[in-house]
Amino acid sequence: MRRRVQEGVQRVHIARPExxxxxxxxxLLRDRGPQARGGLAEVADLSRTxxxxxxxxxxxxxxxxxxxxxxxxxxxTVDLHPDLRFLGVDVGATSVDVGVTDGRLRxxxxxxxxxxxxxxxAVVLDAVVALWRELRAEGRAVELHGAGIGxxxxxxxxxxxxxxxxxxxxxxxxxxxxxxxxxxxxxxxxDNDVNVLAxxxxxxxxxxxxxxxxxxxxxxxxxxxVFLGGRPYRGATGSAGDVGHLGLDDSAExxxxxxxxxxxxxxxxxxxxxxxxxxxxxGASPVLARRLAAAGRVTARDVAAAATEADPExxxxxxxxxxxxxxxxxxxxxxxxxxxxxxxxxxxxxxxTLLAEVRAEVYRRSPPLATxxxxxxxxxxxxxxxxxxxxxxxxxxxFAA
Amino acid sequence: MRRRVQEGVQRVHIARPExxxxxxxxxLLRDRGPQARGGLAEVADLSRTxxxxxxxxxxxxxxxxxxxxxxxxxxxTVDLHPDLRFLGVDVGATSVDVGVTDGRLRxxxxxxxxxxxxxxxAVVLDAVVALWRELRAEGRAVELHGAGIGxxxxxxxxxxxxxxxxxxxxxxxxxxxxxxxxxxxxxxxxDNDVNVLAxxxxxxxxxxxxxxxxxxxxxxxxxxxVFLGGRPYRGATGSAGDVGHLGLDDSAExxxxxxxxxxxxxxxxxxxxxxxxxxxxxGASPVLARRLAAAGRVTARDVAAAATEADPExxxxxxxxxxxxxxxxxxxxxxxxxxxxxxxxxxxxxxxTLLAEVRAEVYRRSPPLATxxxxxxxxxxxxxxxxxxxxxxxxxxxFAA
Numbered sequence: 001m002r003r004r005v006q007e008g009v010q011r012v013h014i015a016r017p018e019x020x021x022x023x024x025x026x027x028l029l030r031d032r033g034p035q036a037r038g039g040l041a042e043v044a045d046l047s048r049t050x051x052x053x054x055x056x057x058x059x060x061x062x063x064x065x066x067x068x069x070x071x072x073x074x075x076x077t078v079d080l081h082p083d084l085r086f087l088g089v090d091v092g093a094t095s096v097d098v099g100v101t102d103g104r105l106r107x108x109x110x111x112x113x114x115x116x117x118x119x120x121x122a123v124v125l126d127a128v129v130a131l132w133r134e135l136r137a138e139g140r141a142v143e144l145h146g147a148g149i150g151x152x153x154x155x156x157x158x159x160x161x162x163x164x165x166x167x168x169x170x171x172x173x174x175x176x177x178x179x180x181x182x183x184x185x186x187x188x189x190x191d192n193d194v195n196v197l198a199x200x201x202x203x204x205x206x207x208x209x210x211x212x213x214x215x216x217x218x219x220x221x222x223x224x225x226v227f228l229g230g231r232p233y234r235g236a237t238g239s240a241g242d243v244g245h246l247g248l249d250d251s252a253e254x255x256x257x258x259x260x261x262x263x264x265x266x267x268x269x270x271x272x273x274x275x276x277x278x279x280x281x282x283g284a285s286p287v288l289a290r291r292l293a294a295a296g297r298v299t300a301r302d303v304a305a306a307a308t309e310a311d312p313e314x315x316x317x318x319x320x321x322x323x324x325x326x327x328x329x330x331x332x333x334x335x336x337x338x339x340x341x342x343x344x345x346x347x348x349x350x351x352x353t354l355l356a357e358v359r360a361e362v363y364r365r366s367p368p369l370a371t372x373x374x375x376x377x378x379x380x381x382x383x384x385x386x387x388x389x390x391x392x393x394x395x396x397x398x399f400a401a
Numbered sequence: 402m403r404r405r406v407q408e409g410v411q412r413v414h415i416a417r418p419e420x421x422x423x424x425x426x427x428x429l430l431r432d433r434g435p436q437a438r439g440g441l442a443e444v445a446d447l448s449r450t451x452x453x454x455x456x457x458x459x460x461x462x463x464x465x466x467x468x469x470x471x472x473x474x475x476x477x478t479v480d481l482h483p484d485l486r487f488l489g490v491d492v493g494a495t496s497v498d499v500g501v502t503d504g505r506l507r508x509x510x511x512x513x514x515x516x517x518x519x520x521x522x523a524v525v526l527d528a529v530v531a532l533w534r535e536l537r538a539e540g541r542a543v544e545l546h547g548a549g550i551g552x553x554x555x556x557x558x559x560x561x562x563x564x565x566x567x568x569x570x571x572x573x574x575x576x577x578x579x580x581x582x583x584x585x586x587x588x589x590x591x592d593n594d595v596n597v598l599a600x601x602x603x604x605x606x607x608x609x610x611x612x613x614x615x616x617x618x619x620x621x622x623x624x625x626x627v628f629l630g631g632r633p634y635r636g637a638t639g640s641a642g643d644v645g646h647l648g649l650d651d652s653a654e655x656x657x658x659x660x661x662x663x664x665x666x667x668x669x670x671x672x673x674x675x676x677x678x679x680x681x682x683x684g685a686s687p688v689l690a691r692r693l694a695a696a697g698r699v700t701a702r703d704v705a706a707a708a709t710e711a712d713p714e715x716x717x718x719x720x721x722x723x724x725x726x727x728x729x730x731x732x733x734x735x736x737x738x739x740x741x742x743x744x745x746x747x748x749x750x751x752x753x754t755l756l757a758e759v760r761a762e763v764y765r766r767s768p769p770l771a772t773x774x775x776x777x778x779x780x781x782x783x784x785x786x787x788x789x790x791x792x793x794x795x796x797x798x799x800f801a802a
Binding site for chain 1 (some may be wrong): 402555557563564612613625627629634635636637638639640641642643645646647648660728731732733735736737738739740766767768769770771773774775
């Protein structure tokens with residue numbers, strides 16, 4: 001079986017389910033793992049005859065395999081084809097990461113490098129393709145079934161292009177999807193980075209099995225994503241959750257987008273690094289001053305380390321960040337009334353001091369009805385969320401018939 | 402037919418659809434009006450035999466009637482029963498309004514009075530029942546099929562009780578639904594006032610036929626509601642849209658809820674009245690000063706009137722309100738990415754000067770992808786929205802089988 005699929009790999013790997021029922025069977029195997037053939041008829045609510053016909057078609061298409069058992073036909077095991085491969089791509093403001101998964105979206109290998117997104121789409125997408133080639137050379141995959149990519153800005157997902165992304169000069173309406181389809185030779189889906197992180201955490205992380213979830217990414221940039229009824233909510237034009245450039249308060253902090261007092265200018269990792277640098281220079285924090293002298297700059301990670309060393313100014317900065325994040329979050333929680341909040345992105349490295357302040361602020365500012373049973377937790381997958389999420393993004397597309 | 406129903410009124414009027422199919426037929430007649438029997442089978446995608454059986458059951462239950470035609474059985478007209486009556490109840494911060502509708506939610510009559518919600522649940526709900534009795538005495542209805550009520554605070558709709566409402570002392574967890582079920586003798590559904598207004602505008606007003614809609618009520622209080630995919634989104638615990646007591650900016654305006662800088666303290670009709678009173682006292686606005694002298698107080702309505710008289714300070718106040726509302730709205734639009742925004746509540750009496758400022762602020766602050774095709778409009782139903790919406794609320798419940 002495996003040999004036959006590899007011989008016909010070019011034809012077979014672009015196969016897709018032909019009916020909603022086939023798509024549902026593939027999603028079921030993706031999300032629940034291998035199933036006994038006898039049990040599958042029951043789980044999928046199908047007659048055994050009908051199920052058999054659908055399984056045969058999916059096996060011929062190279063999408064799944066049925067492993068016979070000595071115990072008889074109905075105790076055979078049905079599984080996604082072992083050669084199914086998805087690529088997840090996470091483009092951050094200052095980094096590019098790619099990861100290969102199997103059909104069940106388990107990460108088989110990953111590669112990444114630092115790269116400023118402002119280098120523009122040609123440079124960044126070439127880096128994506130080069131990283132994928134490294135993984136392929138390692139033997140992580142022969143061919144991709146599909147790739148899902150998250151970008152740190154607004155994306156018109158239907159068209160596969162970013163739209164007026166504030167921090168990505170040169171990317172506005174660049175045909176990211178078409179570029180990668182040509183370069184990777186597979187189906188590609190493009191979305192906002194936070195939506196992709198959310199898909200990852202919902203598939204295999206902190207939000208597994210929860211219907212209404214608010215995800216907030218606190219990194220160089222800041223953004224949100226929402227799951228409603230177990231599905232991503234993207235809004236009328238796909239920009240739901242794009243809160244990074246709202247005026248958060250009357251602060252006069254300038255933002256790279258050109259406005260003042262934006263969320264990203266006030267609560268992001270970049271904003272924290274700027275405030276921490278000032279604290280290092282003014283002598284308010286001896287620990288941060290030493291780090292500035294040693295490395296020539298201070299990052300959010302330095303603040304986390306200094307707080308761990310009980311540097312009072314660093315602890316104060318983390319708490320202040322938490323209060324500002326909490327203020328933003330209180331707005332989103334009051335409005336959306338989620339059942340769970342998941343924080344992700346680099347700033348979550350500030351850990352439980354940050355989390356405690358965020359929680360206090362949300363519980364203080366939002367209505368009791370909205371916060372009574374509301375857990376606020378950190379990402380479980382960390383930097384893998386965007387990779388698993390990218391794989392989930394494209395598999396949702398392919399397995400939707 | 403009609404006489405038979407009235408004889409059996411007690412039994413018949415508590416009838417409800419028994420199956421999802423029956424419920425669907427009732428909603429179809431409610432939303433699209435009378436249907437030719439022949440066409441209904443097609444619209445509902447049913448065999449004529451099946452349809453006939455369901456229609457017979459619903460007719461016996463007193464929920465619809467089939468008016469025979471001389472042209473034959475299939476050209477008979479199917480309509481909701483003409484005796485179906487719903488009550489919509491809109492409890493505001495300073496007013497109570499009730500309205501009776503027919504099965505298609507057309508308002509047949511309404512009554513209202515000024516009443517401070519802080520008088521407490523017993524006084525306010527007694528007023529609701531008294532107003533309903535006046536309508537009944539006018540012959541607007543014999544008996545109610547159901548009543549839907551909107552309250553100006555957070556409501557646990559499943560339990561029919563308000564939960565920690567900031568502006569409604571004495572109402573916390575008061576059994577509003579059970580109180581009204583006993584007093585009115587019909588099914589009662591309770592919800593937040595903005596959700597109910599939104600149902601009204603979605604059923605018969607500015608949002609008819611639009612799937613993803615953001616509603617913002619600007620009255621004595623401020624709140625929001627969201628429709629996603631054509632249905633109200635209430636959140637994990639029913640408090641979605643409850644944004645009135647968020648910290649909007651660093652303003653130190655005190656709010657009756659005890660906090661400072663709340664949305665309601667900064668952008669509500671009450672906040673505008675307070676600022677306008679100060680302008681009248683300081684001599685900044687001669688027109689408002691005259692109104693203060695004449696009536697002993699200045700309301701948002703006075704500001705609207707003074708702006709119409711081209712009083713510069715009043716125009717400035719309206720514009721300033723618009724900018725503040727726009728700032729709140731930009732946050733909600735960026736986050737929810739709706740396809741339409743509907744503004745309702747008393748402050749919309751400030752008209753197009755307010756609307757122009759709101760629009761300018763939202764278009765300036767929210768991402769282009771979210772505002773490219775985004776209409777921001779005023780309520781079409783005005784004060785009837787809460788009454789039609791209340792009727793819609795309970796009919797959705799009754800016609801859900």
